[in-house]
Amino acid sequence: MIIANPLYDVVFKYLLEDIEIAKELLAAILGEDIVSIELKPQETLAESSRGITILRFDFNAVIRKNNGEMYKVLLELQKAKQPMDIMRFRRYLGENYRKEDVFMSEDGTSVSQPLPIITIYFLGFSLQNIPSAIVKINRVYRDVITREVLHIKNEFVELLTHDSFIIQVRKLSDGPRNRLERILRIFSPDFEVSDDKHMLDFQGDTNEPLVKRMVERLGRAIASEEIRHNMDLEDELDRIIDRETHKNLLTILEKEAELAQKDEQLTQKDEQLAEKDRLLDEERNRLAELQREIEEMKKKAGL
Numbered sequence: 001m002i003i004a005n006p007l008y009d010v011v012f013k014y015l016l017e018d019i020e021i022a023k024e025l026l027a028a029i030l031g032e033d034i035v036s037i038e039l040k041p042q043e044t045l046a047e048s049s050r051g052i053t054i055l056r057f058d059f060n061a062v063i064r065k066n067n068g069e070m071y072k073v074l075l076e077l078q079k080a081k082q083p084m085d086i087m088r089f090r091r092y093l094g095e096n097y098r099k100e101d102v103f104m105s106e107d108g109t110s111v112s113q114p115l116p117i118i119t120i121y122f123l124g125f126s127l128q129n130i131p132s133a134i135v136k137i138n139r140v141y142r143d144v145i146t147r148e149v150l151h152i153k154n155e156f157v158e159l160l161t162h163d164s165f166i167i168q169v170r171k172l173s174d175g176p177r178n179r180l181e182r183i184l185r186i187f188s189p190d191f192e193v194s195d196d197k198h199m200l201d202f203q204g205d206t207n208e209p210l211v212k213r214m215v216e217r218l219g220r221a222i223a224s225e226e227i228r229h230n231m232d233l234e235d236e237l238d239r240i241i242d243r244e245t246h247k248n249l250l251t252i253l254e255k256e257a258e259l260a261q262k263d264e265q266l267t268q269k270d271e272q273l274a275e276k277d278r279l280l281d282e283e284r285n286r287l288a289e290l291q292r293e294i295e296e297m298k299k300k301a302g303l
Contacts (some may be wrong), residue, residue, distance in 0.1 A: 003202050003218035006187055007124050007169065009055045010230040012079055014221050015214060016057060026059065026075060028180050029120060029134075029165055033064040037075075038063045047066035049248075053060050055079045058096065060115070074099075074115040079122040081238075086126070093119065117162040122187070134180065137164040182208050186215065198231045 004011045016022045019039060027034040038060045053091040059075040076096055089298045100112040139161050169187040176182040189199040199222055206212045221227050 001022055001202050001215055001219065002193070003186075003200050003215055004216075004223060004227060004231075005192065005198055005200050006218060007081065008198070008231050009079070009081075010227055010234060010236055011218065011221050012055055012122075014227060016077075018213075019218055021210070021213055022057075022059070023061075025183065025214075026061070026077070026120070028183050028210065029167070030063065030118070031180075035062040035070060037061045037066050055259065072115055074117045075120065077118060077120045077122070081124040085164065093117070100143070103303035114159050116158050119162060119164045120167070121164070122167050124147070124169060124171065126168055127166070130166070130168070131171065132175065134184070135166050135168075136164040137166070139163060159293060176205070179208065181212055182215075186218070187210060235253060 004014075006012050006015055014024070017039070022039065023034050023037045023212040024165060026037070040058045041061060055078065058076075059077070060072065061075050062070060062072050064070050073097055096117055097114070100114050139151055139157075141154075141157070142148065143150060167183070167184065167187075169251065170189060172185055172190075173181055174190065176185055185204040186200075186202060188204075191202050191204075193199040193201055200218075202215060202218075204211060204217055246271045
């Protein structure tokens with residue numbers, strides 16, 4: 001089935017603006033039940049700078065763990081097309097660590113407190129030395145002396161650290177092994193249409209209800225003239241960034257060539273100075289030897 005390519009920011013944003021799709025997709029990634037979720041629209045943004053395009057979503061979610069315990073968390077989702085500017089990711093994360101959530105206490109008063117954070121990164125490029133398409137980086141409490149794993153949670157620690165998920169869409173398996181891989185295959189570039197990268201010819205498992213809903217929504221997206229226009233604009237932005245990156249690379253190479261030439265000139269000057277020093281040393285030695293011969297002749301002459 002022909003659908004819009006969700007690796008485009010405008011399409012990815014359109015897909016996740018369906019809050020039920022976002023809820024089920026995030027629940028599948030986390031491996032836990034999301035009871036309720038709220039997209040914070042003022043926190044949704046896209047930025048482009050220096051060869052990187054990042055789309056960011058923040059969700060407040062109530063999650064039910066597998067043991068039945070419920071907790072509230074801030075889910076920070078970011079998508080990057082090209083190799084990352086790590087400081088931009090860190091800045092977004094730092095902003096969320098400073099934020100507080102407002103809720104009503106049992107006595108009816110308004111209380112502000114920070115939420116635990118879980119970060120999810122969709123990457124349109126591959127990370128070296130990480131062969132897996134979906135990776136979870138989680139925290140373990142461990143006694144440093146005994147090396148014993150402590151099966152505990154502490155609110156103070158939880159608010160100062162966070163779990164992360166890394167999804168490398170270019171490494172998603174051709175033969176999905178579980179439900180999560182079947183769902184995420186909708187982001188796989190393997191289905192790109194050769195003459196129009198705006199589209200995917202999706203051949204994945206549409207028997208999965210969530211995949212079916214995403215396919216239907218992405219099918220509507222490819223039929224939208226506005227979305228296709230915005231995809232064209234995104235292509236143009238990428239071309240501008242590529243040109244600027246290429247131009248900057250040429251400038252860097254030219255500067256490196258100039259420095260190399262100057263280094264070579266300095267090396268030649270150093271060699272010339274070294275040769276002069278060698279000749280001066282030889283002349284000094286010759287004069288010293290001559291002075292010794294003169295002194296010996298004086299002694300022989302009784303002078």
